[in-house]
Amino acid sequence: xxxxxxxxxxxxxxxxxxxxxxxxxxxxxxxxxxxxxxxxxxxxxxxxxxxxxxxxxxxxxxxxxxxxxxxxxxxxxxxxxxxxxxxxxxxxxxxxxxxxxxxxxxxxxxxxxxxxxxxxxxxxxxxxxxxxxxxxxxxxxxxxxxxxxxxxxxxxxxxxxxxxxxxxxxxxxxxxxxxxxxxxxxxxxxxxxxxxxxxxxxxxxxxxxxxxxxxxxxxxxxxxxxxxxxxxxxxxxxxxxxxxxxxxxxxxxxxxxxxxxxxxxxxxxxxxxxxxxxxxxxxxxxxxxxxxxxxxxxxxxxxxxxxxxxxxxxxxxxxxxxxxxxxxxxxxxxxxxxxxxxxxxxxxxxxxxxxxxxxxxxxxxxxxxxxxxxxxxxxxxxxxxxxxxxxxxxx
Numbered sequence: 001x002x003x004x005x006x007x008x009x010x011x012x013x014x015x016x017x018x019x020x021x022x023x024x025x026x027x028x029x030x031x032x033x034x035x036x037x038x039x040x041x042x043x044x045x046x047x048x049x050x051x052x053x054x055x056x057x058x059x060x061x062x063x064x065x066x067x068x069x070x071x072x073x074x075x076x077x078x079x080x081x082x083x084x085x086x087x088x089x090x091x092x093x094x095x096x097x098x099x100x101x102x103x104x105x106x107x108x109x110x111x112x113x114x115x116x117x118x119x120x121x122x123x124x125x126x127x128x129x130x131x132x133x134x135x136x137x138x139x140x141x142x143x144x145x146x147x148x149x150x151x152x153x154x155x156x157x158x159x160x161x162x163x164x165x166x167x168x169x170x171x172x173x174x175x176x177x178x179x180x181x182x183x184x185x186x187x188x189x190x191x192x193x194x195x196x197x198x199x200x201x202x203x204x205x206x207x208x209x210x211x212x213x214x215x216x217x218x219x220x221x222x223x224x225x226x227x228x229x230x231x232x233x234x235x236x237x238x239x240x241x242x243x244x245x246x247x248x249x250x251x252x253x254x255x256x257x258x259x260x261x262x263x264x265x266x267x268x269x270x271x272x273x274x275x276x277x278x279x280x281x282x283x284x285x286x287x288x289x290x291x292x293x294x295x296x297x298x299x300x301x302x303x304x305x306x307x308x309x310x311x312x313x314x315x316x317x318x319x320x321x322x323x324x325x326x327x328x329x330x331x332x333x334x335x336x337x338x339x340x341x342x343x344x345x346x347x348x349x350x351x352x353x354x355x356x357x358x359x360x361x362x363x364x365x366x367x368x369x370x371x372x373x374x375x376x377x378x379x380x381x382x383x384x385x386x387x388x389x390x391x392x393x394x395x
Contacts, residue, residue, distance in 0.1 A: 003300070005071060012064070013071040019048065020079035028080035031209035032354055035201065037086060038209070039120070039164045045087065046117010054091055054244065055099050059107045060115035066244065066306035070251040077255025078262075081358035082209035084255060086120065088248045089158040093366075094121030096241040097169050097186050101229030110166060110188055119166035124154040124189075124215055125238065131156075132371050134171070135235060139217060141172035141185055146224045148174075148187065150195070150217040160191075161198045161213045167191050168215060171238050174231055184234030188226050195220030206357035242367065243316050246323040247309060249366040250302045253326035256355055256362065257295045257333040263352045264288060264337035267344070284340060291333045298326040317379035324372035327362035334359040 005013065023041050031038055045051055053069050055061025064072075069091070077084035098111040113119045130136040139152025150172055160168050167190035174185040189196050199214030229237045265288060268279035278284045305322040308315035334356045338345035345352050363369045 003303075005067070009068050009071050012068055013075055015048065016050070016072045016075035019045065019050075020075050024076065024079040024083055028083065028209070029349075029351065029354065031080070032082060033208075035203075035208045037159075037162050037211045038083065039162050041083070042086065042120055043117050043164065051087070051090065051117035051120075052095070052115025055095060055111060055115040059099070060112040061099075066247055066309040067303060069248065070254075070302055070306045073248065073251035074255050074258065077252050078259040080209070081252065081256055081355065082207045084252055085207055085210050086159055088245075088252055089123065090114065090121045092245040092248045093123040093125075093241055094159065094169055096244060097123070097228050097237055098188065100240060101186070101233075101237050103225075105225065106188065106228060110190075113166055119164050120159050120162055121166055122157055122159040122168040124157050124160070124168045124170035126156050127153055128155055132368060134238065135182060135184075137171060137173060137184075139170065139172045141174050141187060141222075144221065148185075148222045148224070148227065150187065150189070150220040150222065152217050154215040154217075156202070156212060157215050158210055158212055160211065160215055161201065162211045165191050165211075167193075168196075169228065170215070170217075171234055174234070177232070182235075183232040184238075185231045186228040186234040186237050187222055188228055189217070189220065189222065193220055193222070204361075206354075206359070206361055243319040244309065245366050246319040246372075247302065247305050247315075249362060250298075250305065250319070250322035250326040253323070253330040253362045254295070254298050254302050256359055257291075257298060257326070257330040260330070260334040260337040260352060260355050260359075261288070261291050261295050263355070264291060264333075264340045267337075267341050267352075271342075271344075278340070287336055287340065291336050294329045294333060298322075298329040301325050317376055320367075320372040320375035320379075323366065324369055324376070328369060330362050331359045 023044060049062050050072060052061030053064040056063050073084060076087060095114050098106055102111060114121045125134060127137050141148045141150050159165055167188055169186060169188050172185055172187060174183045177183055195218050197216045202212045204212060268284050269277050271278045301322040305315055305318040308318050337352050338356050341350060341352050344350050347353060
C-alpha cells in the first residue's frame with residue numbers, strides 16, 4: 001500500500017502552508033483577542049481557488065476531492081482553528097446542499113459566489129431544543145401562495161453575521177405526511193431578507209474569531225425558488241452532507257493535534273530545568289512519543305475516510321470513526337502539550353492556550369462523540385444483508 005500523497009496534492013498542501021504562514025499565523029492571536037473574523041483573508045483564500053474545493057468546476061469550484069481537502073485543512077488548521085473552522089463550515093454543510101441538490105439557477109445564483117470565495121456561507125440546523133436530534137427542530141416553513149413563510153430560531157450558527165456572508169441554508173419543518181411523519185425542507189435565506197434577523201455574536205470558550213450567532217425567522221417570506229431540493233427531502237439532504245462534514249471536522253481535529261504536538265516538542269527542547277532541556281527527561285520524552293503516536297493514528301483514520309469518499313465506496317462509518325478518534329486525540333494531545341508547557345501553557349499569550357481552548361468543541365460540533373459511537377455501533381450491529389461491516393480491508 002502506498003500512503004504517500006500525489007504530487008498535485010503535495011503542491012496544494014505546500015500552497016496552503018505558505019498562505020497560512022504568511023496570511024494567517026501572524027495575525028491569529030489578535031483576531032482571537034478582538035473576536036474578529038478576517039473576511040479579507042477569507043476572500044484572498046478564494047482567489048487561490050480554495051473556497052470551493054468540493055464544488056464542481058462548472059460552478060466555480062475545483063472539485064479537488066476529500067483527500068486534497070484534508071491535506072489543505074492540515075495546513076490551515078495548524079495556523080488557526082477559528083479561521084479553519086469558518087472555512088470548514090463554509091465548504092461543507094453550507095455549500096454542499098446547494099452543490100448536491102440545488103437547481104442550475106440556484107447554483108449560479110448562490111453556489112458560485114460561495115465557491116469563488118466572494119462570499120461565505122452558513123448552515124442553520126441547531127436550535128435551542130434540537131441539535132443531535134435533528135428531526136426535533138421546531139423552525140417551521142408554511143406555504144404562502146407560491147412561496148414559503150419561515151418562523152423559528154436557530155442557535156450556534158457559524159458564519160451567519162460576517163460582512164461577506166451571502167446567507168444561510170436552513171432546515172425547516174414543512175408539515176406532516178398522511179401517516180403523521182414530519183416532512184422537512186432546506187431553504188436558502190439570503191442575508192438581509194425581511195424577517196430574518198441575527199443575534200449578537202456569541203461569547204465562546206474557544207473559536208473566538210469564528211462568527212457565531214442566533215438566527216431568528218419571524219414571518220420571513222421566501223419565494224418558491226429558495227427551496228433547495230425537493231420538499232419533504234430536507235432531512236435526507238441534510239444527513240447526506242453530514243459525512244463530508246464529519247471528515248472535515250476530523251481533519252480540523254488532526255490539524256490541532258499536530259499543532260499541539262509541535263508546540264510541545266519545541267517547548268520541551270527550549271525549556272531548561274535542572275541544567276538541561278526538559279525533553280531530556282524520560283517522562284517528557286515518553287509523553288511526546290505517546291502524543292505523536294496518537295496523532296499518526298488519527299491521521300490515517302482521517303485520510304482513509306477521505307480516500308473512501310473519493311473512491312465512491314461507503315464511508316459513513318469510517319467518517320464517524322475518524323471524527324470520533326481525531327477529536328478525542330486533539331483534546332488529549334492539547335492537554336498533554338499544556339502540561340509540558342507548565343505555567344507558560346496556562347498564560348493566554350501562549351499559543352497553546354488558544355489551541356487548548358479550541359479543542360473541546362471538536363468533540364461536540366458536527367455530531368457529538370456519543371452520536372459518532374451510535375453511528376459506528378449501528379454499522380457493527382447491522383443485521384445480515386444490511387450495511388457492510390467496517391473492516392479495514394474492505395473496498
